[in-house]
Amino acid sequence: xxxxxxxxxxxxxxxxxxxxxxxxxxxxxxxxxxxxxxxxxxxxxxxxxxxxxxxxxxxxxxxxxxxxxxxxxxxxxxxxxxxxxxxxxxxxxxxxxxxxxxxxxxxxxxxxxxxxxxxxxxxxxxxxxxxxxxxxxxxxxxxxxxxxxxxxxxxxxxxxxxxxxxxxxxxxxxxxxxxxxxxxxxxxxxxxxxxxxxxxx
Amino acid sequence: xxxxxxxxxxxxxxxxxxxxxxxxxxxxxxxxxxxxxxxxxxxxxxxxxxxxxxxxxxxxxxxxxxxxxxxxxxxxxxxxxxxxxxxxxxxxxxxxxxxxxxxxxxxxxxxxxxxxxxxxxxxxxxxxxxxxxxxxxxxxxxxxxxxxxxxxxxxxxxxxxxxxxxxxxxxxxxxxxxxxxxxxxxxxxxxxxxxxxxxxxxxxxxxxxxxxxxxxxxxxxxxxxxxxxxxxxxxxxxxxxxxxxxxxxxxxxxxxxxxxxxxxxxxxxxxxxxxxxxxxxxxxxxxxxxxxxxxxxxxxxxxxxxxxxxxxxxxxxxxxxxxxxxxxxxxxxxxxxxxxxxxxxxxxxxxxxxxxxxxxxxxxxxxxxxxxxxxxxxxxxxxxxxxxxxxxxxxxxxxxxxxxxxxxxxxxxxxxxxxxxxxxxxxxxxxxxxxxxxxxxxxxxxxxxxxxxxxxxxxxxxxxxxxxxxxxxxxxxxxxxxxxxxxxxxxxxxxxxxxxxxxxxxxxxxxxxxxxxxxxxxxxxxxxxxxxxxxxxxxxxxxxxxxxxxxxxxxxxxxxxxxxxxxxxxxxxxxxxxxxxxxxxxxxxxxxxxxxxxxxxxxxxxxxxxxxxxxxxxxxxxxxxxxxxxxxxxxxxxxxxxxxxxxxxxxxxxxxxxxxxxxxxxxxxxxxxxxx
Numbered sequence: 067x068x069x070x071x072x073x074x075x076x077x078x079x080x081x082x083x084x085x086x087x088x089x090x091x092x093x094x095x096x097x098x099x100x101x102x103x104x105x106x107x108x109x110x111x112x113x114x115x116x117x118x119x120x121x122x123x124x125x126x127x128x129x130x131x132x133x134x135x136x137x138x139x140x141x142x143x144x145x146x147x148x149x150x151x152x153x154x155x156x157x158x159x160x161x162x163x164x165x166x167x168x169x170x171x172x173x174x175x176x177x178x179x180x181x182x183x184x185x186x187x188x189x190x191x192x193x194x195x196x197x198x199x200x201x202x203x204x205x206x207x208x209x210x211x212x213x214x215x216x217x218x219x220x221x222x223x224x225x226x227x228x229x230x231x232x233x234x235x236x237x238x239x240x241x242x243x244x245x246x247x248x249x250x251x252x253x254x255x256x257x258x259x260x261x262x263x264x265x266x267x
Numbered sequence: 268x269x270x271x272x273x274x275x276x277x278x279x280x281x282x283x284x285x286x287x288x289x290x291x292x293x294x295x296x297x298x299x300x301x302x303x304x305x306x307x308x309x310x311x312x313x314x315x316x317x318x319x320x321x322x323x324x325x326x327x328x329x330x331x332x333x334x335x336x337x338x339x340x341x342x343x344x345x346x347x348x349x350x351x352x353x354x355x356x357x358x359x360x361x362x363x364x365x366x367x368x369x370x371x372x373x374x375x376x377x378x379x380x381x382x383x384x385x386x387x388x389x390x391x392x393x394x395x396x397x398x399x400x401x402x403x404x405x406x407x408x409x410x411x412x413x414x415x416x417x418x419x420x421x422x423x424x425x426x427x428x429x430x431x432x433x434x435x436x437x438x439x440x441x442x443x444x445x446x447x448x449x450x451x452x453x454x455x456x457x458x459x460x461x462x463x464x465x466x467x468x469x470x471x472x473x474x475x476x477x478x479x480x481x482x483x484x485x486x487x488x489x490x491x492x493x494x495x496x497x498x499x500x501x502x503x504x505x506x507x508x509x510x511x512x513x514x515x516x517x518x519x520x521x522x523x524x525x526x527x528x529x530x531x532x533x534x535x536x537x538x539x540x541x542x543x544x545x546x547x548x549x550x551x552x553x554x555x556x557x558x559x560x561x562x563x564x565x566x567x568x569x570x571x572x573x574x575x576x577x578x579x580x581x582x583x584x585x586x587x588x589x590x591x592x593x594x595x596x597x598x599x600x601x602x603x604x605x606x607x608x609x610x611x612x613x614x615x616x617x618x619x620x621x622x623x624x625x626x627x628x629x630x631x632x633x634x635x636x637x638x639x640x641x642x643x644x645x646x647x648x649x650x651x652x653x654x655x656x657x658x659x660x661x662x663x664x665x666x667x668x669x670x671x672x673x674x675x676x677x678x679x680x681x682x683x684x685x686x687x688x689x690x691x692x693x694x695x696x697x698x699x700x701x702x703x704x705x706x707x708x709x710x711x712x713x714x715x716x717x718x719x720x721x722x723x724x725x726x727x728x729x730x731x732x733x734x735x736x737x738x739x740x741x742x743x744x745x746x747x748x749x750x751x752x753x754x755x756x757x758x759x760x761x762x763x764x765x766x767x768x769x770x771x772x773x774x775x776x777x778x779x780x781x782x783x784x785x786x787x788x789x790x791x792x793x794x795x796x797x798x799x800x801x802x803x804x805x806x807x808x809x810x811x812x813x814x815x816x817x818x819x820x821x822x823x824x825x826x827x828x829x830x831x832x833x834x835x836x837x838x839x840x841x842x843x844x845x846x847x848x849x850x851x852x853x854x855x856x857x858x859x860x861x862x863x864x865x866x867x868x869x870x871x872x873x874x875x876x877x878x879x880x881x882x883x884x885x886x887x888x889x890x891x892x893x894x895x896x897x898x899x900x901x902x903x904x905x906x907x908x909x910x911x912x913x914x915x916x917x918x919x920x921x922x923x924x925x926x927x928x929x930x931x932x933x934x935x936x937x938x939x940x941x942x943x
Contacts, residue, residue, distance in 0.1 A: 124409065125409075126412050127410075127412070158365070190365070194366065199334040199367055200334075223338075224337065225337075226401065226412075254508075256483075258336075259335065260405070261335035261336070261364060261405075262365070262367065263365060264365030264367065265365060
């Protein structure tokens, strides 16, 4: 029964075109397979803070945050604080960043990712349902299932790793505010990076 | 030589990191930093271009990259005192990949930066200019952020520009968006963003697309629909989730032109009929239309017809049913003609044609027919002949209903020129309302026009109040012919304005022929002899046929007393110590057109300028002529309208405000102490 409801939720997200999740509203549920072949649904993490990170290992903007260790630090801090971190790859087969589960496991290990799960979305269903446009593109869902942040990882839209030091990390800041019981002060920002490599439909 | 060598060394030093990077990975956009003048003058501005050539299959990004991507950032290393302005982007293209919108350049493009030099630089001073440009370049598959270290060496000099450099910059300049002279308005409502951009109704706008600069104002990948609403283009698209305080962007047309737009919050009614609209507005417009129609009854162009009909009703005397039927027939005639005219306007509007209410009066042929009709009615009222028309009309009129219907139709048709002052608001609303509601407004106008007549027909008390028929009616008829003759005089004037002197002569001849025909009819009628239709009908036909001879005169040039602007011509006139009024306009500039109609092209101004010996120079920037663009920029205006007044002997022109009045212009020669 639960699986059926999840299936319906996924169907609801498959609406054509790129939708957008509304900040402050309930985040749309989804179910994907992770790189280990396990089924993962957003609803599995009810009661927990969930961070969604759109990922493409070949994108220079993603590399900026992984090669500098910034993304892994952000992930570690988030999970240490009790949050669940789901990295999602919506790259279509044949396009940059698309990986088989095995390739994803190798990349995950190589980058030393601290994410809770690495999810594969090759049809772009969840990416389009969330309106994910760039890699990276980040979303935070609160324990009640409400979307409280969507946008870039920080406020320095460049590919230069040297800019990380002076940037405001929107995710870290939002998680800290949530922990302190305060509203998220920057609930939306403009994501920056490469476009998500969706399939041409 | 040594200086040049040093400059080269400096340049080499500055580009060294870039060179290192180049060796590491080839760049996908070749960028060259080019200055318009290599020897800019102190205190001036010099335009620098980042001339870029993406590799085949690669694209660079606009300032707003769209759903993904980043804008170019520049880091300048400039000599003390020099300042660089913001990066100016040419009009981009659209590229949709996997459902995401990208605003890009797929071919060669050039971005501009204006560099300001301080005053007091010694000629010959070397100015090494260096900039680090960070930008993103992508294919449909992958993205690469690149860094370019660019440099050039300028020498303080006289600001001379080499001709080939100027031509190159002018070509790049044509791709830059032009500022529209009038502000735009936007409204976010029910998840839609509508932006109304000022655009003259008589200008085509092929394949328009709005490139938003303000983030979150519109959903980039959503389709845009563009409708026309008089002097506005209305872009209607899905909202982007934020309601900004201002929406900036570029309106690009399919023919390569682009216009910078800044829209302030306001009300933008949906243009397409299926879109939502306010019933309150429609009802208010309907009420206004009825009121306006009511007022029209006392207008000189309608009153005689109405009185004529009222009299005939009074003359008919008795029959309650007959009176009602006639009143209804009259109302039907009025309302149907109003609806027909309204429908025609809406149809033409939908086709993008430039029409307004009373559009049918813009054609001299229609005017001539109206002139003949009105003169005929006037002659009838004056007693030249009696309207005992033959055939079908006669039979219709005999019953009263047919005649009443035709009278109503005529009243509505001739009433349209009178609608302007009273009906402006209601008609304006009608033209932006959905078709059905707009037609209701036109029907309301007809209903208002017919209302007094309906009252007379349906309220016997009112009819009883009408004076009894008697000899006084003949006198009143004669009196009523006076405003009718005045109306034909007015129509004659309109004919002259529209078709020129020749048109007026044709019109006068036609009227004369008709008068002869009617005179013949009237003379025979008074003698009791049979009406000589055999003579009169051909004469009437010829006079009506004269309408076919008329052609609307070609559109007159923007100013018939102006001459095309050129800097050489301006210099020559100023050399000759002549006062010069130079104005810069474009067909796509609404403010310009309004100023020309209400101020510049008025007789007051023409007279004042003629008396003062003022030379008028007209710069037409419709096609974005770069030479004019430079001249306009030199006067600290980004675009048209620009109005310059050069008093004789004055070193600098006076920049006049963007909104002109005839008095303001007419006063110019007198204030300069000439012409009076």
